[in-house]
Amino acid sequence: xxxxxxxxxxxxxxxxxxxxxxxxxxxxxxxxxxxxxxxxxxxxxxxxxxxxxxxxxxxxxxxxxxxxxxxxxxxxxxxxxxxxxxxxxxxxxxxxxxxxxxxxxxxxxxxxxxxxxxxxxxxxxxxxxxxxxxxxxxxxxxxxxxxxxxxxxxxxxxxxxxxxxxxxxxxxxxxxxxxxxxxxxxxxxxxxxxxxxxxxxxxxxxxxxxxxxxxxxxxxxxxxxxxxxxxxxxxxxxxxxxxxxxxxxxxxxxxxxxxxxxxxxxxxxxxxxxxxxxxxxxxxxxxxxxxxxxxxxxxxxxxxxxxxxxxxxxxxxxxxxxxxxxxxxxxxxxxxxxxxxxxxxxxxxxxxxxxxxxxxxxxxxxxxxxxxxxxxxxxxxxxxxxxxxxxxxxxxxxxxxxxxxxxxxxxxxxxxxxxxxxxxxxxxxxxxxxxxxxxxxxxxxxxxxxxxxxxxxxxxxxxxxxxxxxxxxxxxxxxxxxxxxxxxxxxxxxxxxxxxxxxxxxxxxxxxxxxxxxxxxxxxxxxxxxxxxxxxxxxxxxxxxxxxxxxxxxxxxxxxxxxxxxxxxxxxxxxxxxxxxxxxxxxx
Numbered sequence: 001x002x003x004x005x006x007x008x009x010x011x012x013x014x015x016x017x018x019x020x021x022x023x024x025x026x027x028x029x030x031x032x033x034x035x036x037x038x039x040x041x042x043x044x045x046x047x048x049x050x051x052x053x054x055x056x057x058x059x060x061x062x063x064x065x066x067x068x069x070x071x072x073x074x075x076x077x078x079x080x081x082x083x084x085x086x087x088x089x090x091x092x093x094x095x096x097x098x099x100x101x102x103x104x105x106x107x108x109x110x111x112x113x114x115x116x117x118x119x120x121x122x123x124x125x126x127x128x129x130x131x132x133x134x135x136x137x138x139x140x141x142x143x144x145x146x147x148x149x150x151x152x153x154x155x156x157x158x159x160x161x162x163x164x165x166x167x168x169x170x171x172x173x174x175x176x177x178x179x180x181x182x183x184x185x186x187x188x189x190x191x192x193x194x195x196x197x198x199x200x201x202x203x204x205x206x207x208x209x210x211x212x213x214x215x216x217x218x219x220x221x222x223x224x225x226x227x228x229x230x231x232x233x234x235x236x237x238x239x240x241x242x243x244x245x246x247x248x249x250x251x252x253x254x255x256x257x258x259x260x261x262x263x264x265x266x267x268x269x270x271x272x273x274x275x276x277x278x279x280x281x282x283x284x285x286x287x288x289x290x291x292x293x294x295x296x297x298x299x300x301x302x303x304x305x306x307x308x309x310x311x312x313x314x315x316x317x318x319x320x321x322x323x324x325x326x327x328x329x330x331x332x333x334x335x336x337x338x339x340x341x342x343x344x345x346x347x348x349x350x351x352x353x354x355x356x357x358x359x360x361x362x363x364x365x366x367x368x369x370x371x372x373x374x375x376x377x378x379x380x381x382x383x384x385x386x387x388x389x390x391x392x393x394x395x396x397x398x399x400x401x402x403x404x405x406x407x408x409x410x411x412x413x414x415x416x417x418x419x420x421x422x423x424x425x426x427x428x429x430x431x432x433x434x435x436x437x438x439x440x441x442x443x444x445x446x447x448x449x450x451x452x453x454x455x456x457x458x459x460x461x462x463x464x465x466x467x468x469x470x471x472x473x474x475x476x477x478x479x480x481x482x483x484x485x486x487x488x489x490x491x492x493x494x495x496x497x498x499x500x501x502x503x504x505x506x507x508x509x510x511x512x513x514x515x516x517x518x519x520x521x522x523x524x525x526x527x528x529x530x531x532x533x534x535x536x537x538x539x540x541x542x543x544x545x546x547x548x549x550x551x552x553x554x555x556x557x558x559x560x561x562x563x564x565x566x567x568x569x570x571x572x573x574x575x576x577x578x579x580x581x582x583x584x585x586x587x588x
Contacts, residue, residue: 002120003515004040004515008038011038011049011051015051015072015076015094019072029060033060034057036056036057038050044509047087047095047096048098054068064091067092070088073087083097083099085097100500101497103499103509104499106511107499110572111571115578117514118575119161119162122163122523123159123522124163127365128164128165128166128367129167129169130167131367131368132148132149132170133145133152133370134173138181138233139237140235140280141281143403143425144372144403146404146425146428148401149286149441150438151446153286154442154527154580155525155526156168158522170281172293172294174274175298175350181231182266183262183266184262185234185238186242187258188229189238190242191261192226193216209244209247213236213239213243217236280426284437285438292357297350297353298350305353306352307338307345316338324337325337325384330384332380336381348378352382352386356386356391360391366395367397368398369399370399371400373400399447402446404452405449406423406452407454431454433466435470435582437457438581442527442530443531444528445526469573472541472569476566477586477587478587479545480570488563495557495560498557501544503540504544504548504565506544507540507543510540511537511568511572527579530580534577541569544565548562550563
């Protein structure tokens, strides 16, 4: 249950009813009530809720706001409601204070709903497909994929908690230019191994594949034994694939056609890479519902069917043998090519076909893509094309993600994707805990840049945010274990109305806000709201625990009430960490 929304809705009704009474008494004119706000004040001494109703009615009623506020305050009936009192402040602000029962009911609801506390029906069961990472299968995942993976996975979880039917999807780019480039790279490296110089290197390295790759790589570059062109992949993973194929098949491909050699090497290496992507993502605790291959669109003919559909509806034209899409008809700055003069479709065509498949063929209500910020110009082009196909472009939402700077010892870690020496997802996870990676990459909203401190991520202190949150959970587990060792059991019930210390009230109020935060996170596609919620919850718990003794509370009744408060906090921490798919240690 969303206790914040319940209280806000009830308060709106109470205010409207009070205004009705004031109007019936003839104290204000019978005119339409303007829209008014109900909000939670930043300063809780001003109440749990506040409203600007008196301010917005001043012109309509031709009366000072404070006078209107006093009339409403005198007529509002709070008996049997969630509120215990109303106050007028300043020029006419209205502040409302919740009853103790509301705070007790929040805790009882957590203890009753347990693992389901925080779930809402905001999404009404709508189908939503979240595509994220979709790394190029021609090489290992880089640090950008690590951030995209954490954001996409946690966003999907948030959407599920918010009542959507949400699925995770990885789009495998196993066709097109990058595969051609992959094949060319593999072929060059294979032929180098077959050369006299390559044979000598193989002999010198014996069966040490790692040393062979390092030596071949060292011999690459301008003026070196194996000079490589600009339009190929230079990572050592390419050398390793070619070397492993050579070990199994020796000179089998040396004298075949270039096309045949490339196909054989791609058919060998690509499945290994895709299997590696899936394995590495599982290590990162990401399991996809669907792996959708681009080649499927080409093999089924769906790619060219999209071009035909756009032709039939008059949204294309031919120029110098190429087929162009009239993107400017849809507000895009310039038209773009769909099919080159040589008859080969550009990369955007299978992308259009893929999104048509998502939103029409598979009938998802929404498609959400987590993409790098460099795709900002690509999004309107894609939306213009699906609009031309009769699809509502608002059904496609894109989360643009900024890159992360890795910092170690106060210095930025330099990355070199071209040289093959970039920090990959796997090397990152070998260095820092998975929990830290998933939490840190969700510390800021996707479209913000931030520095990932590698030293802090492994630090076991309150300065490390994920450690700080997990420690709050472990601290409660240790408290309960220690109490049970002294034969102080967790009570089944307690008088929770006696929890009136400001630290207790502040903590319970934050617990109550979880459903609201989940809805806001789902609405804005921002799982960083959940990490912030977790940090704030841990902070409020530590403050409470340091100020309010549990074991040595003044009365047995207060001991029991505080134990149940701790149990409720532990449950909420468990739920939030579950959304983020982060471990919940009982000891630290």
